[in-house]
Amino acid sequence: MALTGVEIFKLLPKTNCKKCGFPTCLAFAMKLAQRQASLDLCPDVSEEAKQKLGEASAPPVRPITLGSGDKAVKMGEETVLFRHDKRFVNPCVFALEIKDTLAEDDINIKVNEVIESEIDRVGQKLRIDAIAIINDSNDAVKFEAAAKVIATKAPGIPVIICTVNPQAAEAAIKQFADEKPIIYGVNSGNAEAMANIAKTYKAILGITASSAFGGSGGGLDEISTLTEKVKSMGVEDMVIDSGARKAKEIIEHNTLARRAAIKKNFKPLGYPVITFAQREDNLVELLISVVGVAKYSSIIVLSSIEKWKNLAMFTLRQNIYTDPQVPMQVEQKVYKIGEPLPESPLFITTNFSLTYFIVSGEVENSKVASYLAVMDCEGLSVLTAWAAGKFTAAKIAQFIKEAGIENEIKHRELIIPGYVAILSGAIEDKLEGWKVTVGPREANGIPAFLRSRMAGK
């Protein structure tokens, strides 16, 4: 359990020296409890307190970076069970499995799919983050050969080296020197050999349970013992797999592990979770990934990465990992819906993403190509932005003038949301030569509104 402010206070020097920048030791303790300050700020803290507080103030799920360079991905650092409490921190990693039994050409095809998986969505670049090389052949030479192909073809893409054979692991990891890969497949039998390899090559270890389905919590008990053992061997960066494969077990094990880490500060399970979602049916595999994304997996290993599947997965991950306390915003600009012509209607609304999505969706539905001017109102909806003085006649007029839309359209008519009908006169005063039309109050009235306009023309 994380320490409270008062518990932390008891461990501080209680001198109120202010060297930390806070007025009193108690104030500093409170900030530490909220994870808003770092213990390093106190010059006089005792070694004993440092150790106790260091343990307690570390994030309940250990932060680990997979890979190196610009394609490295962060995992862990999570602090909550529900996204409405606080933002989920590090979006889960999607990895494509590549078996070493495949022919070189087939490996190349798969690697290419990973390289070409990047898509841009709402200003973010999204992609398949990693490759999981599977030692399906049980043969170290074959495994090394596959690793070599992947290292050559996909330099910089983080890898997960999946084998229970330390010899195979060592052969493969040489292809990824200093690239912070994961060696997945650590069990009680090979832990020591694997830990030595991890120390030599600075790798992360993937801890696995042998008895996944033994009672409630499954392999979590075994995992707890193993992570402690590996830690005592000097490896601290680990990811864990309790053996959960069925959707029901994924929810159960992931929930119990995250709960133990967060509510009890139970360190042996405070590591990112790796989930294997592979299924025969690629649509079902996608839905298993949904369970992983929503329910605490930090890595999801997939057997296929079709473009349609990636788009759905990336979008879900983006949705689940957005900050619930910051309204999602879209970029201020004039959006084209369909292929608008100089005569096409021009709407204006605010940049709250939900507002934008609903309005643009309804305009799209109406099948009338249009321009949609989206104005930066700090992510507020129309009525709230108007009430807050961010969606005013003067600001709308200035935005329309500066947006350059006057060069693209022939007409000078602006359709405003029905809720701010009151602004129409003031906008016309400030935007010379323009006519303001009051549109529907709710976006779902837009198709009918556009249809009746067309009929009237």
Added chain:
Amino acid sequence: MAFIPLKETNTGKVYAVTVGTASGEITFGGENVLPFHSFEGLIPNKPLIAYEIQDVPPSDWSEIVKKPYKDVSGDPVSWAKFCQDNLKAEAIALRLIGTHPDRENRSPEDAAKTVRDVISAVERPLVILGSNHAEKDASVLIAAAEAAKDRNCIIGKAQEANYKTIVAAAMANNLKLIAMSELDINLSKQLNILITQMGFDKERLITDPMSSALGYGLEYTYSVMERIKLAALTQNDATMQTPMLADVGMYVWKVKESQASEQDLPQWGSVEERGIAWEAVTASALLLAGANLLIMRHPKAISALDKLVEELI
């Protein structure tokens, strides 16, 4: 260090709602734990998925989801029978979209006839939905409720603007009722309270916190649902213990991702699989957030969801 699983039991419980009559009867809800946490409590019933059909041909549906129904969707009765007999639907949701003033503007009497025809043709339980035009729904749903009297259907949606007449109609005709508010836990709670204050039995109510599609505000619905479920279970809030509805199909099949062709957007891949995936992923996420009743369109999305549910229970 030995690991002792931290199990959490709750004081609250979601009401179980039974719909349909005789052999078609089916129950959903009733759990006393978070979605699919069967390791620490009871989940007596599976979520119920209703196939969406409508009173007029689906001229506004995308081609991909129109296709599976092309031979039957001209007539609501044959459409409903197709869902029940060929697709093995567990429930059917009849949306009276043709009554919308901007659509065919069908009369309440016409709508009632459609309801009667569909009810007498199928055995599976029926969800009867208006066109989401608050004013028109008030009159349409009264007529529809009378047509469904004592058939233990679900009717909706009652909203803040029209709940009084719809609640009265559901009560008089012995039906279950959907109450919808717009993406706000407090609005949902308030509407549930207003409805029960009219004398409507809270155990006959279903809450629709308003759905949204993947990529188009899904996280809002997801979090409102999670918060409602937590209030119901951990705070034992009786006004939030109604099962929840996710009305998925109508939101999913109008977004760009379920319609844009692969020629236009080659980086998005096959439009058919993409559309189906969009519906299945949206539904799965809302299932994990706490939905007990889902309304969906594409048979392939529904059968994929069935497979997920099998793995989850």
